[in-house]
Amino acid sequence: MLVQNLAVLVLAGFVGFAVISKVPNTLHTPLMSGTNAIHGIVLLGGLIVLGLGAESVLDKILLVIAIAFGTINVIGGFLVTDRMLGMFKNSPNRTRDGDRR
Amino acid sequence: MTRDVAIQLLYIVAFALFIYGLMGLTGPRTAVRGNWIAAAGMGVAVIATLLTPGMGNWWLILLGVAIGTAVGVPSAKQVKMTAMPQMVALFNGVGGGAVALIAWVEFRQSLGFANEPEHVAIASLFSAIVGSISFWGSLVAYGKLQELITGRPVGIGKLQQPLNLVLLLAALACAAATIAGGSGQLLIIGLLVASAVLGVMVVLPIGGADMPVVISLLNALTGLSAAAMGLALDNTALIVAGMIVGASGTILTNLMAKAMNRSIPAIVAGGFGGGGGTGAIASGDQTVRRTSASDAAIQMAFANQVIIVPGYGMAVAQAQHAVREMADLLESRGVSVYYAIHPVAGRMPGHMNVLLAEADVPYERLKEMEDINREFSRTDVAMVIGANDVTNPAARTDTDSPIYGMPILNVDESRSVIVLKRGMATGFAGVDNALYFDPKTTMLFGDAKASVSEVTEELKAL
Numbered sequence: 001m002l003v004q005n006l007a008v009l010v011l012a013g014f015v016g017f018a019v020i021s022k023v024p025n026t027l028h029t030p031l032m033s034g035t036n037a038i039h040g041i042v043l044l045g046g047l048i049v050l051g052l053g054a055e056s057v058l059d060k061i062l063l064v065i066a067i068a069f070g071t072i073n074v075i076g077g078f079l080v081t082d083r084m085l086g087m088f089k090n091s092p093n094r095t096r097d098g099d100r101r
Numbered sequence: 102m103t104r105d106v107a108i109q110l111l112y113i114v115a116f117a118l119f120i121y122g123l124m125g126l127t128g129p130r131t132a133v134r135g136n137w138i139a140a141a142g143m144g145v146a147v148i149a150t151l152l153t154p155g156m157g158n159w160w161l162i163l164l165g166v167a168i169g170t171a172v173g174v175p176s177a178k179q180v181k182m183t184a185m186p187q188m189v190a191l192f193n194g195v196g197g198g199a200v201a202l203i204a205w206v207e208f209r210q211s212l213g214f215a216n217e218p219e220h221v222a223i224a225s226l227f228s229a230i231v232g233s234i235s236f237w238g239s240l241v242a243y244g245k246l247q248e249l250i251t252g253r254p255v256g257i258g259k260l261q262q263p264l265n266l267v268l269l270l271a272a273l274a275c276a277a278a279t280i281a282g283g284s285g286q287l288l289i290i291g292l293l294v295a296s297a298v299l300g301v302m303v304v305l306p307i308g309g310a311d312m313p314v315v316i317s318l319l320n321a322l323t324g325l326s327a328a329a330m331g332l333a334l335d336n337t338a339l340i341v342a343g344m345i346v347g348a349s350g351t352i353l354t355n356l357m358a359k360a361m362n363r364s365i366p367a368i369v370a371g372g373f374g375g376g377g378g379t380g381a382i383a384s385g386d387q388t389v390r391r392t393s394a395s396d397a398a399i400q401m402a403f404a405n406q407v408i409i410v411p412g413y414g415m416a417v418a419q420a421q422h423a424v425r426e427m428a429d430l431l432e433s434r435g436v437s438v439y440y441a442i443h444p445v446a447g448r449m450p451g452h453m454n455v456l457l458a459e460a461d462v463p464y465e466r467l468k469e470m471e472d473i474n475r476e477f478s479r480t481d482v483a484m485v486i487g488a489n490d491v492t493n494p495a496a497r498t499d500t501d502s503p504i505y506g507m508p509i510l511n512v513d514e515s516r517s518v519i520v521l522k523r524g525m526a527t528g529f530a531g532v533d534n535a536l537y538f539d540p541k542t543t544m545l546f547g548d549a550k551a552s553v554s555e556v557t558e559e560l561k562a563l
Contacts, residue, residue: 002220005332005337005340006332008340008341009331009332009340012340012344012348013344013345013347013348014348015341016344016345016346016348017348017352019127019345019349020123020127020348020349020353023127027128027129027132028356028449028450030132031126031127031349032316032353032449034122034123034136034139035123035324035345035349035353036196036323037139037143038123038139039193039196039324039327039342039346040196041327041338041342042203042323042326042327043199044147044150044338044339045330045336045339047156047162048150048153048334049203049207050165051150051153051157051159051162053158054161059210060158060161062202062205063165063202064161065198065199066165066203067162067166067169067199068165068166069169069198070165071165071168071169071170071173072169072192073192073193073195073196073199074143074173075174075177076173076176076177076188077189078137078140079178080177080180080188080192081126082133083178084185086133
């Protein structure tokens with residue numbers, strides 16, 4: 001299981017490099033914000049550990065905070081990214097960077 | 102069994118959506134959709150996780166999600182465009198904080214990973230260290246950008262590096278003791294505290310000019326900690342999403358550091374602009390020339406080409422709409438107007454593009470540094486609006502200057518320069534700007550938005 005997971009880890013790293021390496025400067029900030037939202041996936045960690053059983057009160061408190069943090073990261077991240085990108089909507093002539101699909 | 106398979110399949114759907122969404126985010130036309138595709142992936146991942154057999158504590162889960170939503174939605178909706186960078190820092194920080202907290206609970210529940218395989222212990226402790234560094238480092242970055250604490254480098258000088266090393270070693274020692282079989286609560290608390298202090302101490306001495314790079318670095322670190330947590334929990338969605346962020350964040354960090362001609366180790370070593378006034382120009386015996394809004398208006402109205410150089414000052418003053426109005430007036434008089442965008446103008450790459458796009462400035466008017474630098478020598482008036490370090494010719498000429506070697510906009514090559522500035526304070530790097538003392542430079546002091554509006558009024562009256 002560990003070896004499989006490590007393989008996935010390494011491949012995902014290369015996917016990350018490949019996907020991101022070509023980005024117009026303009027989109028750096030939204031992109032950073034978007035990847036920032038994606039690492040909000042840590043929310044899943046909180047859900048699993050709390051959902052599969054936390055006994056002591058301290059554990060429960062810590063995990064509720066962790067889930068709240070993860071939720072802020074996810075929801076806030078995607079919303080902020082969308083707001084940033086909303087700024088680009090009204091400029092129709094994107095001659096230089098615009099034709100990438 | 103079948104449910105487990107279903108969950109795994111949904112995870113595959115989720116990270117396929119992440120990757121597809123990220124690909125979308127790299128192009129302007131597809132970016133908005135890409136963001137929502139990635140968000141949909143997150144929805145799928147959360148639902149799949151909630152389907153895990155044996156899930157309980159539903160009310161507490163609901164409570165956590167409700168608190169997160171109640172805090173996250175309003176802060177994302179209400180934050181001003183100028184405050185975006187620190188918001189990203191904050192969202193990044195809470196992600197790291199979540200990782201650290203989860204790792205802490207795992208330690209408590211498994212009594213120091215007593216009966217867990219070694220790799221689970223290692224991955225969890227790694228995520229605890231990195232998550233804690235990321236959380237506290239991001240909070241300091243937030244504080245600096247929000248100007249709750251000084252943007253200038255704060256440090257304890259030569260002791261800084263040894264202290265950071267000691268803190269790192271302390272955290273690693275706690276981790277090693279845990280792996281060796283220790284299970285005392287002090288070990289994990291010591292690890293979290295040492296990492297927290299390390300996070301604070303690493304970011305505190307870094308000057309505000311380097312803050313975009315730092316946020317990007319912390320973003321990548323949080324991604325890595327999420328991936329490590331995925332290894333510990335045997336969760337593919339966490340591994341893939343975390344690692345993709347780790348990889349992309351590293352690239353972005355590199356791009357930014359390159360744009361400033363700085364290496365990441367040098368930035369983390371800190372002290373940008375903290376070298377005790379090296380390369381400082383004796384501003385006391387040099388004078389700057391002031392100008393007025395009407396003079397500036399006349400100067401530009403009869404120019405052939407004007408280049409506007411926006412910086413953080415424009416963002417703070419929310420002057421982008423006023424700037425566009427002024428540019429429209431100039432263009433209606435036959436003046437060609439371009440915007441010179443330095444890669445790190447403002448507080449993050451693309452910061453200026455976002456603001457100017459908000460004001461509907463046509464995209465083709467925004468020129469990146471390499472393209473516009475040739476144009477300055479053919480330009481009659483360069484108007485610098487709240488940009489400082491990115492225009493400082495010392496970066497080209499003064500080998501003693503802390504910013505020597507950073508690529509800059511060659512504003513000083515244009516025939517005349519108008520600098521809009523609040524006062525004679527130095528930029529974020531804390532260095533004097535020789536451009537201001539150049540005989541062809543005139544200064545228009547005041548709030549950027551007010552100054553631009555005044556110039557616009559004068560233009561209308563011409």
